[in-house]
Structures are given as C-alpha cells and as structure tokens.
Amino acid sequence: xxxxKPHDIPSSEITxxxxxxxxxxxxxxxxVLAAGAAFGAIPDAHAGTKLDGVRASDYTVAEDKTSYxxxxxxxxxxxxxxxxxxxxxxxGSLRARPWTVxxxxxxxxxxxWDIDALLKLAPLEERVYRMRCVEGWSMVIPWVGFPxxxxxxxxxxxGNAKYVEFVTLNDxxxxxxxxxxxxxxxxxxxxxxxxxxxxLTLLAVGLYGxxxxxxxxxxxxxxxxxxxxxxxxKSIVKIRLVEKPPLTAWMKAAxxxxxxxxNVNPQVDHPRWSQAKERRIGEFFKRDTLMFNGYGNQxxxxxxxxxxxxxx
Amino acid sequence: MGTVLRNPKVWLFGVCLLPLLRLIVLGGSGGLGANPxxxxxxxxxxWTLVGLMVTLSVTPLRRLTGRADLIRxxxxxxxxxxxxxxxxxxTYIWLDQFFDPAAIAKDIVKRPFITVGxxxxxxxxxxxxxxxxxxxxRLGRRWLQLHRxxxxxxxxxxxxxxxxxxxxxTDPLIYGGVLVLLLALRxxxxxxxxxxxxxxxxxxx
Numbered sequence: 001x002x003x004x005k006p007h008d009i010p011s012s013e014i015t016x017x018x019x020x021x022x023x024x025x026x027x028x029x030x031x032v033l034a035a036g037a038a039f040g041a042i043p044d045a046h047a048g049t050k051l052d053g054v055r056a057s058d059y060t061v062a063e064d065k066t067s068y069x070x071x072x073x074x075x076x077x078x079x080x081x082x083x084x085x086x087x088x089x090x091x092g093s094l095r096a097r098p099w100t101v102x103x104x105x106x107x108x109x110x111x112x113w114d115i116d117a118l119l120k121l122a123p124l125e126e127r128v129y130r131m132r133c134v135e136g137w138s139m140v141i142p143w144v145g146f147p148x149x150x151x152x153x154x155x156x157x158x159g160n161a162k163y164v165e166f167v168t169l170n171d172x173x174x175x176x177x178x179x180x181x182x183x184x185x186x187x188x189x190x191x192x193x194x195x196x197x198x199x200l201t202l203l204a205v206g207l208y209g210x211x212x213x214x215x216x217x218x219x220x221x222x223x224x225x226x227x228x229x230x231x232x233x234k235s236i237v238k239i240r241l242v243e244k245p246p247l248t249a250w251m252k253a254a255x256x257x258x259x260x261x262x263n264v265n266p267q268v269d270h271p272r273w274s275q276a277k278e279r280r281i282g283e284f285f286k287r288d289t290l291m292f293n294g295y296g297n298q299x300x301x302x303x304x305x306x307x308x309x310x311x312x
Numbered sequence: 313m314g315t316v317l318r319n320p321k322v323w324l325f326g327v328c329l330l331p332l333l334r335l336i337v338l339g340g341s342g343g344l345g346a347n348p349x350x351x352x353x354x355x356x357x358x359w360t361l362v363g364l365m366v367t368l369s370v371t372p373l374r375r376l377t378g379r380a381d382l383i384r385x386x387x388x389x390x391x392x393x394x395x396x397x398x399x400x401x402x403t404y405i406w407l408d409q410f411f412d413p414a415a416i417a418k419d420i421v422k423r424p425f426i427t428v429g430x431x432x433x434x435x436x437x438x439x440x441x442x443x444x445x446x447x448x449x450r451l452g453r454r455w456l457q458l459h460r461x462x463x464x465x466x467x468x469x470x471x472x473x474x475x476x477x478x479x480x481x482t483d484p485l486i487y488g489g490v491l492v493l494l495l496a497l498r499x500x501x502x503x504x505x506x507x508x509x510x511x512x513x514x515x516x517x
C-alpha cells in the first residue's frame with residue numbers, strides 16, 4: 001500500500017525566490033539607511049547582490065555567454081587550491097569587506113582607496129568579454145566594472161611610470177591555498193603602462209550584473225581580455241606604478257613557460273601544449289583560438305614591430 | 313548463481329567496472345562539471361595509473377601474505393588497466409583531436425608528455441595481446457621477459473602525468489612514490505628480508 005505523507009509546508013506557503021530576494025534587498029536597503037545614518041557608509045555587499053546603475057558597453061562580444069554556474073564553479077585561483085572547483089569550494093573564508101586598494105609608486109597622487117569609493121569612481125559598465133585560459137579552455141563572461149585607466153589617471157603617473165604591478169591579497173588565513181608554496185606569494189602580475197591604460201583593460205567588481213563572487217576575485221580584479229586569464233590578477237590590494245617590468249608570479253615559477261606579455265596567440269605554443277585551439281566551456285567541438293583572443297583590431301598596434309615569438 | 317557470487321573474480325570484475333559506471337552515472341546526471349571532456353580524460357587516465365599500481369602490487373602482496381593464489385587476479389587487473397587506457401586514448405583522439413591524424417601525429421611528436429603517454433599505451437598492447445594461457449605457453453620464458461615491460465610502462469605513465477601538470481606536482485609525485493615503493497619491494501635484498509620476516513612471524517604465531 002502506498003501512503004502519501006502530506007508535506008510539512010504546503011507549496012503555497014513557500015516564498016517564491018523573486019519575492020524572497022526582494023525582501024532581502026528591502027532589508028538590506030533598511031540596513032543601508034541605518035548604517036548610512038550611523039557612519040555614512042555602505043554596508044557589506046555580498047556576492048549575488050545586484051549592482052545598480054550598470055550601463056551597457058560597446059565593448060561586448062555577440063557570443064553565447066558561459067553560464068553563471070560554470071563561470072563561478074570552474075576556474076583557477078591558486079590562493080584557494082589548484083583544482084578547478086577548489087575556488088568555489090574554499091573561497092568562503094575570504095572577507096571582501098572591508099577592503100582597500102593602495103595605488104602607489106611612480107605617481108603624484110598616491111592614495112589608498114576604500115572599495116566603496118572605487119565602486120563610485122566611474123560609471124559601472126557591463127562588458128561581455130572572451131576569456132581564454134592558458135590551459136586551452138575559454139569562456140564568455142559578462143563582467144561589470146570600469147576601465148583601469150580611470151583609476152590610473154587620478155593617480156597621475158609620473159614620467160618614471162612605465163609598468164603597472166598588481167598585487168593580490170596575501171593572507172593564508174583567508175586564502176588557504178597560500179599555505180602551500182605552489183607559487184611564491186603574494187600573486188603578482190604586471191602590464192606595460194600603455195596596456196594598462198588601454199580602454200579594454202577593466203577593473204571588474206561584478207559579473208552577471210551582481211557583486212563579484214569571492215572565487216572570481218572579489219572584491220576587485222583585473223580583466224585583460226586579449227591576454228591569457230592568469231594575467232588578470234584577482235582580489236587586488238595594491239597597484240604600483242614602476243619603472244621596470246614587474247617579475248610576475250608565473251614568470252618566477254616557470255620563466256620558460258610564462259612570459260611577461262602572455263598575449264593570446266595561436267601561433268606561439270606553450271612549451272608543453274598547443275595554443276592553436278581551445279575548448280569553449282559548454283561546447284562540444286574545439287574552436288580555433290583567435291590572435292589576441294579576437295581583440296586584434298583594438299590592441300595589435302600596441303605590439304607593432306615586436307617579435308611575439310620572443311616576447312611571449 | 314550462488315557459485316558465481318562465491319567466485320571472487322566476479323566481484324573483482326564488478327569493482328573494476330565501478331570507475332566506468334561512475335562516469336556513465338555522472339554523465340547522465342550532468343555531474344561531469346563545466347568541462348566534461350577534461351573530466352573524462354583525467355578520470356580514465358587516473359584509473360589507468362591506479363590499475364597499473366594495483367596490478368604491480370600483486371606480487372609484493374603475495375610475498376607479504378604468502379597467499380600464492382593472488383596471482384589468479386593479476387591478469388584481470390592488468391587487462392582492466394588496458395581497458396581504461398583504451399578509453400583514455402579514445403577520449404583523446406575523438407573528443408580532444410576529433411580524429412585529425414595530422415594533428416595527432418604532430419602532438420605525439422611535439423609534446424613530450426603525449427610522446428611518453430602514447431609510448432606507454434603502445435607498449436601495453438603486446439602485453440594485453442599475450443595475456444592468454446595459450447600465449448603464455450607459446451612464449452615460455454620469453455613471456456616473462458616481455459611482461460617485464462610493465463615496469464617501464466608504469467614509469468612512463470607517471471612521467472606522462474608529471475609533465476602535463478601545470479604547477480602542482482603533488483598528485484603525480486604520490487603515484488611516483490607508490491611506484492618506487494612497488495619496484496623496491498621487488499629488489500632481491502628486500503624480498504629476502506621480507507620472506508625471513510614472514511617466516512619468523514609465522515613461527516612466532
């Protein structure tokens with residue numbers, strides 16, 4: 001005999017997710033008011049919180065976007081482990097607020113920015129970029145952010161500023177992957193000043209219209225769409241303008257395999273594997289990798305006259 | 313039916329199929345993650361290595377336990393290693409290279425980790441082909457010499473894994489460590505020591 005047990009909660013009593021989210025947002029809004037009254041600040045913005053006033057941008061590729069689930073559960077962020085699902089599993093220990101980013105070095109206006117001030121620095125734009133990992137897979141991701149140039153201009157780089165160095169948080173308590181010496185922490189990345197000032201170079205604070213999840217580099221990260229993914233430093237705490245090319249974490253780890261430029265280039269193979277094709281996450285067949293990840297019209301002139309086999 | 317279920321070989325056969333079953337179940341339920349083809353490639357490669365290690369542990373286990381009958385399971389373990397390396401190789405030529413012979417040939421020549429992996433796969437073929445009793449009888453002493461290739465194959469398998477990893481060498485080094493241990497247990501000096509210890513233990517018991 002089949003006995004159907006009634007559910008404890010009738011489905012009519014379950015709050016639909018939209019309303020539930022609305023209620024949460026309302027309560028968060030009340031929190032904003034209360035906190036704002038107390039010390040004039042915006043309280044915690046968690047992953048999943050919608051970012052307001054985001055504009056569309058012309059820098060958007062018309063390709064199918066990779067699903068939110070894949071973008072947030074399959075990526076590299078060695079600070080949380082070397083497996084592709086490790087960041088999603090372990091990034092809960094990262095405290096993305098409060099957070100500051102120091103802009104220093106060869107600048108007239110060195111300043112330590114609070115993350116909330118950075119969010120208001122320039123209008124937030126949604127940009128749908130291709131992302132090509134050096135390992136041979138790729139995604140299409142709708143980032144939310146503003147051009148790095150907006151921040152650098154305010155710092156007023158001096159004549160000595162030729163390169164920009166990006167430093168990721170170094171705190172093994174928050175980033176358990178840093179207890180292993182797999183890389184020489186902190187994670188350091190770098191760009192030439194003209195690359196950093198390029199309008200495509202983005203400081204991202206969100207994806208899919210929402211606050212950046214921890215595993216994707218919260219609260220603020222770099223996105224340089226024509227370079228391999230590892231160039232786009234995550235969870236940035238320091239931006240230094242310098243005269244010499246920074247020694248990046250991957251150049252230290254394997255100088256023969258990872259160069260300073262690391263532009264996406266199907267003709268220059270990784271010493272151990274081909275870069276001619278890529279697997280777009282969600283697709284069955286591999287696709288050809290495009291020069292500069294398809295951003296050649298915008299960025300090729302930055303490298304005119306350079307031997308890209310040598311400056312890989 | 314009862315006698316079938318009492319045969320340990322039947323159980324072992326079922327256990328050896330579990331990694332494949334897991335892939336089928338995960339594939340059917342969308343559980344292979346964002347990059348299913350990478351998942352399948354990694355998984356079949358891993359189980360090939362595990363299979364080789366388990367196969368290579370039969371002889372040391374026989375010596376340690378004194379249970380000579382363990383040899384009865386070695387052929388099946390070896391053939392399952394070959395089965396998983398075939399799945400691994402098919403995944404590569406089909407889902408990774410889409411049967412492009414030029415691309416595959418270039419890859420095998422140019423990529424050291426593929427060169428050693430492919431070599432290990434090719435060397436396993438004669439071992440699988442000569443695994444029958446009839447072949448053992450036909451080849452006689454030479455069968456043993458031929459099947460010593462498995463030491464080199466396992467080593468190539470570990471090197472294949474070591475060379476493909478981007479940075480974190482932990483997992484391949486664990487396999488390397490296990491292999492070194494399994495090979496060390498075959499050194500005549502170690503074998504002698506172990507046998508003496510076992511006899512002492514048996515007498516004391």
